[in-house]
Amino acid sequence: MAEDSEKAKYSFRCLEQKCTTRECHIRPNINVTIGDLSRWTTQGYIGHIIVGLGIVPPESEKEPFVIETIRKPLKDDPDGTACVFFDEDANGCTIRYSRPISCRTFPLQHDGEKYFLSNKNCPGVGQGEVSKKALKESRDLAEKDYIERIETMAALPAVYSLVMAPMLRQSAEAMERLSEEDRKRMEDILSKAQDKAEESE
Numbered sequence: 520m521a522e523d524s525e526k527a528k529y530s531f532r533c534l535e536q537k538c539t540t541r542e543c544h545i546r547p548n549i550n551v552t553i554g555d556l557s558r559w560t561t562q563g564y565i566g567h568i569i570v571g572l573g574i575v576p577p578e579s580e581k582e583p584f585v586i587e588t589i590r591k592p593l594k595d596d597p598d599g600t601a602c603v604f605f606d607e608d609a610n611g612c613t614i615r616y617s618r619p620i621s622c623r624t625f626p627l628q629h630d631g632e633k634y635f636l637s638n639k640n641c642p643g644v645g646q647g648e649v650s651k652k653a654l655k656e657s658r659d660l661a662e663k664d665y666i667e668r669i670e671t672m673a674a675l676p677a678v679y680s681l682v683m684a685p686m687l688r689q690s691a692e693a694m695e696r697l698s699e700e701d702r703k704r705m706e707d708i709l710s711k712a713q714d715k716a717e718e719s720e
């Protein structure tokens with residue numbers, strides 16, 4: 520199609536095992552959405568993938584809850600870490616065909632208003648098909664990633680409470696069942712721990 524051969528501003532093709540920078544796998548936050556969880560559930564992979572994920576609670580009121588892949592140290596870089604699903608020996612992703620949407624759209628991102636490159640060192644940029652159709656597919660995926668991130672941020676506090684509430688209830692019930700003597704001992708331990716923490720500040 521004539522339209523397809525028209526030059527697009529952005530093109531990308533993952534170099535996979537031939538990639539030299541591994542920017543995708545070593546970026547500090549590998550975001551996962553509730554949409555990803557839903558797709559993995561439908562595909563039957565959720566049990567395999569969920570062990571590599573964690574909910575990260577916010578450090579301040581302004582920050583959101585997020586789901587990310589767990590990190591692991593890199594063998595060839597003592598100071599570096601990577602996504603737990605990165606296979607350093609094979610130089611590739613062990614869940615490549617069901618990787619999170621944030622990996623599928625990387626390094627193109629959308630912030631609700633515009634598209635931008637989240638990483639300029641990815642050698643896949645400028646490779647691949649240069650057509651309007653390919654550009655539209657990349658943009659659609661980046662927008663979908665943005666929408667899924669927003670939905671996930673909105674839903675996660677409630678999901679987190681659902682998981683944490685029974686644990687907190689169980690712990691409160693366990694405290695209630697303690698004898699007076701055990702409760703006193705527990706209070707002593709906590710008070711000593713607090714004194715130590717204050718001394719070390």
Ligand code: SF4
Nearest residue numbers: 544602604605612622
């Ligand atoms: S899920 Fe796969 S593609 Fe995404 S960062 Fe981890 S190893 Fe890389």
